[in-house]
Amino acid sequence: MTPTLADIMAAARVICGVADGTPLVPSPHMSGVAGHDFLLKLEIAQPIGAFKLRGALNAVAGLGNVAGVTCCSTGNHGRGVAWAARERGLRAVICMSELVPRAKVEGIRALGAEVRITGRSQDDAQAEAARLVAEEGLVEIPPFDDARVIAGQGTIGLEIMARRPDLDMLLVPLSGGGLAAGVALAAKTIKPGIRVVGVSMDRGAAMHDSLRAGRPAPVDEVPSLADSLGGGIGADNRLTLAMCRDLLDEVVLVGEQDIYRAMQVLYHEDRIVAEGGSAVGLAAVLTGRVRPAGPAATIITGRNPDMEMFTRVVTGQDVVLGDLTVRGSVYQGGCVDGP
Numbered sequence: 001m002t003p004t005l006a007d008i009m010a011a012a013r014v015i016c017g018v019a020d021g022t023p024l025v026p027s028p029h030m031s032g033v034a035g036h037d038f039l040l041k042l043e044i045a046q047p048i049g050a051f052k053l054r055g056a057l058n059a060v061a062g063l064g065n066v067a068g069v070t071c072c073s074t075g076n077h078g079r080g081v082a083w084a085a086r087e088r089g090l091r092a093v094i095c096m097s098e099l100v101p102r103a104k105v106e107g108i109r110a111l112g113a114e115v116r117i118t119g120r121s122q123d124d125a126q127a128e129a130a131r132l133v134a135e136e137g138l139v140e141i142p143p144f145d146d147a148r149v150i151a152g153q154g155t156i157g158l159e160i161m162a163r164r165p166d167l168d169m170l171l172v173p174l175s176g177g178g179l180a181a182g183v184a185l186a187a188k189t190i191k192p193g194i195r196v197v198g199v200s201m202d203r204g205a206a207m208h209d210s211l212r213a214g215r216p217a218p219v220d221e222v223p224s225l226a227d228s229l230g231g232g233i234g235a236d237n238r239l240t241l242a243m244c245r246d247l248l249d250e251v252v253l254v255g256e257q258d259i260y261r262a263m264q265v266l267y268h269e270d271r272i273v274a275e276g277g278s279a280v281g282l283a284a285v286l287t288g289r290v291r292p293a294g295p296a297a298t299i300i301t302g303r304n305p306d307m308e309m310f311t312r313v314v315t316g317q318d319v320v321l322g323d324l325t326v327r328g329s330v331y332q333g334g335c336v337d338g339p
């Protein structure tokens, strides 16, 4: 069933005191670029360093007595599920592909969960999770296409609108669309006129392609600075495709060079360590692809990047992503042009 604002408000009560109340801070630099207040919702302040704890807590809270939980994940969802399972004393098995950065794998193990690395795509990881459900009786917590997960992520929208009801636009990093669907549902139910824009990387933008096609589109999974935005939306997507179609005003794409630059801006101007998937909202504005007409906010979704890659980006070195090399350029403040 498609979630409603009431489900998001119920989720807010579930996560209260654990995963709520992250800061919403102004970015002076980005406000200058945008010409209006530009705010950052800092989900990096979550106990797992990413917003996914909201949806995972809400989903796990809805379970009765179960043998344990499993999921497939590009990293942060697995961390959220591992955290939520530990809190309830449940076994957790997290299935991931080889593309997931090592830091994320270690973060999940540190929470006491088992990790299964299978294949080179989210689909392979998904197949392993399905096997664990069938053979070991674990309950799957989907990373995005689940009403409770969507409602949990939607609490971010509630918090933003409560603090800044004057906002004109929200820029939401977009992969499977659980975050965008939940946030857009909350924001637009409260304020129908607000613009909600999804932002993805241009290499393997699953939701963008699926919205175009009108059905789940297969994507190539290639290495990206925004690794947490990789993966398909699921061939039998039930909720997020329709919700993103109905609730998002627009989906824009940004390139790897744009994400590189936005990560530098976030680090050097706002002093924030965040993964590439968190920087796409800034990239959309920095490239001029999105021009806010009033106060705007984006969600800094996670702070769990591969630290070697992160260090290369913020120090201006080249980054090799499979067959693509992002040319380095040392950050020299707001007036420097990209290469």
Ligand SMILES: *Cc1c(COP(=O)(O)O)cnc(C)c1O
Residues within 6 Å of the ligand: 050, 052, 076, 077, 143, 144, 173, 174, 175, 176, 177, 178, 179, 180, 228, 229, 275, 277, 278, 301, 302, 303
């Ligand atoms: C999961 C994730 C996203 C995208 O969320 P979806 O619900 O899959 O669209 C964005 N940023 C980070 C850091 C994430 O972990």
